Amino acid sequence: MRLILIFVMDLQAWFNLLVKQIVATSWLEWFSVSFGVAEVLLARKNKVALYPVGIVSILTASFLLVEAKLYAETVLNLYYLVMSVYGWAMWKSKAQSGASEISRSTSKEKYITFSIALFGWLFLFLVLKHFTDSDVPIMDAFVSSTAWAGMWLLAKRKLENWIWLNVSNLVAIPLLFHKNLALFALLTLFLFIVAIFGYLDWRKALLAKEEEKIAPQNILL
Numbered sequence: 001m002r003l004i005l006i007f008v009m010d011l012q013a014w015f016n017l018l019v020k021q022i023v024a025t026s027w028l029e030w031f032s033v034s035f036g037v038a039e040v041l042l043a044r045k046n047k048v049a050l051y052p053v054g055i056v057s058i059l060t061a062s063f064l065l066v067e068a069k070l071y072a073e074t075v076l077n078l079y080y081l082v083m084s085v086y087g088w089a090m091w092k093s094k095a096q097s098g099a100s101e102i103s104r105s106t107s108k109e110k111y112i113t114f115s116i117a118l119f120g121w122l123f124l125f126l127v128l129k130h131f132t133d134s135d136v137p138i139m140d141a142f143v144s145s146t147a148w149a150g151m152w153l154l155a156k157r158k159l160e161n162w163i164w165l166n167v168s169n170l171v172a173i174p175l176l177f178h179k180n181l182a183l184f185a186l187l188t189l190f191l192f193i194v195a196i197f198g199y200l201d202w203r204k205a206l207l208a209k210e211e212e213k214i215a216p217q218n219i220l221l
Helices: 002-023 027-044 050-067 071-097 107-131 137-155 161-178 182-220
Strands: none
Touching: 027 050, 027 182, 050 071, 071 137, 107 137, 137 161, 161 182
């Protein structure tokens, strides 16, 4: 009973802190979060419009991340910007050519993805540790490197992008609360939930396409 009471008190204190942070949230953060929500919903629906909307969110969020001394996530946003332009071009090109929209990662792509995450983490950690005043270099670097991997897969419309992005989101949520960016933390929690459904939606669409390819072969047999 005592443990339950302590938990309730801690939960109430955390909720009060959350309310204070939300009330103190700047208009720029609200603006950035709104576009971030729109971006992930468009991604779940497999719409190319996610990229121009995401670019607006990226540019506005970058200012806030610098102020919070989340330098790796600021660099991550620059990477997002580059990958958004690249992904936008890739998606439009595939749509015009009639190429398959969603696919699974090949063995080579999986290797590249793990390399991006691992070496990106090591590189960012060393930079943050020795060249910045970051007080969370390990977590900040991990969030960014795994998101790098996920965005690379998203640009290629690979199913596994959702898994990598959610690994990043899972660590980013407590990190953002720690940095008093409550609205961004709630956005990331929202992204985490949507990414789960995004994975399920993409997997369903992919399985349907795979069954369509198998069906004509069965008829011929």
